[in-house]
Amino acid sequence: MKAVTVNIDESNSLKLEEVQKPSIGPDEVLIAVRSAALNHRDLYMTKQWQPLKGYGTFIAGGDASGVIVEIGSSVSGWMLGDEVIINPLLVDSEDGPNFPPFLGGPTDGTFAEFVKAPAAFILKKPKYLTFEEAAALPLALSTAWGNTTVQGKLQSGETLLLQGIGGGVATFILQIAVKMGVKVIVTSSSDEKIEKAIELGASYGINYKKDNVAKKGMEMTNGKGVDAVIDSSGKDSIESSIQSLSEKGRLLIFGSSTGSFNKEILNTVNFHETGMVSQADLKNALSFYAEHEIHPVLSPKIYSLEEYKEAYEELEKGQQFGKIVIKIS
Numbered sequence: 001m002k003a004v005t006v007n008i009d010e011s012n013s014l015k016l017e018e019v020q021k022p023s024i025g026p027d028e029v030l031i032a033v034r035s036a037a038l039n040h041r042d043l044y045m046t047k048q049w050q051p052l053k054g055y056g057t058f059i060a061g062g063d064a065s066g067v068i069v070e071i072g073s074s075v076s077g078w079m080l081g082d083e084v085i086i087n088p089l090l091v092d093s094e095d096g097p098n099f100p101p102f103l104g105g106p107t108d109g110t111f112a113e114f115v116k117a118p119a120a121f122i123l124k125k126p127k128y129l130t131f132e133e134a135a136a137l138p139l140a141l142s143t144a145w146g147n148t149t150v151q152g153k154l155q156s157g158e159t160l161l162l163q164g165i166g167g168g169v170a171t172f173i174l175q176i177a178v179k180m181g182v183k184v185i186v187t188s189s190s191d192e193k194i195e196k197a198i199e200l201g202a203s204y205g206i207n208y209k210k211d212n213v214a215k216k217g218m219e220m221t222n223g224k225g226v227d228a229v230i231d232s233s234g235k236d237s238i239e240s241s242i243q244s245l246s247e248k249g250r251l252l253i254f255g256s257s258t259g260s261f262n263k264e265i266l267n268t269v270n271f272h273e274t275g276m277v278s279q280a281d282l283k284n285a286l287s288f289y290a291e292h293e294i295h296p297v298l299s300p301k302i303y304s305l306e307e308y309k310e311a312y313e314e315l316e317k318g319q320q321f322g323k324i325v326i327k328i329s
C-alpha cells in the first residue's frame with residue numbers, strides 16, 4: 001500500500017513509498033483510510049523529536065476517518081463497513097517509563113491507504129460529518145475536551161483568553177467553550193483569523209503581532225483579568241498569558257509550539273498542564289460535539305496523499321485556520 005513514512009532519527013526524512021499492508025491481531029481492526037488530518041506533532045516527527053529518539057521509521061499521521069475492512073477474531077461490537085474515526089492515543093493513561101503507543105509515532109499512523117488499530121480505540125464516525133471533517137476530530141477534539149472540560153473545568157460565564165486561534169486544537173476549544181457559555185477572547189498573528197474566530201463566536205480578538213495582549217486583555221475585562229488562559233505556543237506567549245490572568249485565574253498549558261521556556265515563571269500562578277483525555281472522555285466529547293452539531297473548521301485546500309509535502313508546508317508556515325486534511329480514498 002502507499003504510505004508517507006518518516007524516520008525519527010533523521011531530519012527531513014518524509015517520503016511517500018510502497019509498504020506492507022498491516023496485518024491485524026485478534027483485538028484489532030483494519031481500516032481503509034478515507035481521510036487523514038495533520039497535527040503539530042506531525043511536524044515534530046520530521047525534526048528528530050527527542051522523546052522518540054531511536055524508534056526509526058514508521059508511518060506518519062495520527063488522525064483518520066475510514067471504513068472497517070477486516071475485524072480481529074476477538075473483536076465484538078463492530079461490523080465490516082462501519083464508518084469510524086480512531087483515537088491516536090492507544091492507551092488510557094500516559095504514565096509509564098516508555099513512550100505510549102501513538103499513531104504516527106511511534107506506532108504506524110494514518111497517512112496511508114490502510115491503518116490498523118485496537119478496536120478499543122476506535123469510535124463511530126458522526127453521521128452528519130463528511131469523512132474529511134471527521135478525520136480532523138480525534139486528536140484535536142480530545143485535547144480541546146481536556147482543556148475545556150476534564151482538566152480545564154471552564155464554567156459558563158467565565159472569560160477565557162485563548163492564545164493562537166489559528167492552531168488546530170484552538171478552533172475546537174473555541175467552538176466548545178462558546179457552546180458552554182464561556183466568553184472567549186482570542187489572539188492571533190492575523191486579523192483575518194480573528195474575524196473568522198468572531199464569526200465562530202469569539203467575543204474579541206487581539207493581534208499579538210500588533211498589540212500588547214496583556215494590556216488589551218485587561219482593558220477588555222475592566223482591569224480584572226481573565227478567569228483562564230489556554231496557551232500552547234509557550235516561549236513567545238507565556239509572559240502575556242501570565243500577565244492577562246485575574247487574581248485567582250488559572251493558566252492551562254497543553255503545548256509549546258514556539259519553544260520551551262523556564263518553568264520557574266509558573267511558580268507564581270495557578271498552573272495546570274492539560275492534554276488529551278481517555279477514550280471514555282473522548283466518547284463524551286464526541287457526544288457533546290454531535291449534540292451541538294458542531295462542524296470542525298478545515299483549511300480550504302484538501303490535499304491528496306501525493307501532495308503530502310504541501311500539506312506539511314502549510315502547517316509549518318502556520319498560515320492555516322483550522323485543520324489541514326489529506327483525502328486518501
Ligand SMILES: NC(=O)c1ccc[n+]([C@@H]2O[C@H](COP(=O)([O-])OP(=O)(O)OC[C@H]3O[C@@H](n4cnc5c(N)ncnc54)[C@H](OP(=O)(O)O)[C@@H]3O)[C@@H](O)[C@H]2O)c1
Nearest residue numbers: 040164165166167168169188189236237255256257275276
Ligand atoms: N499535550 C497534548 O496532549 C497535546 C495535544 C495536541 C497538541 N499539543 C501541542 O500543542 C501545540 C499546538 O498544537 P496544534 O496542533 O494546535 O498546532 P498548530 O495547528 O500548528 O497551531 C500553532 C498555532 O500557534 C499559534 N502561535 C504561534 N506563535 C504564537 C504566539 N506568539 N502567541 C500566540 N499564539 C501563537 C499560531 O496561531 P495564529 O496562527 O493564530 O497566529 C499557530 O497557528 C503543539 O506544540 C502540540 O504539540 C499537545
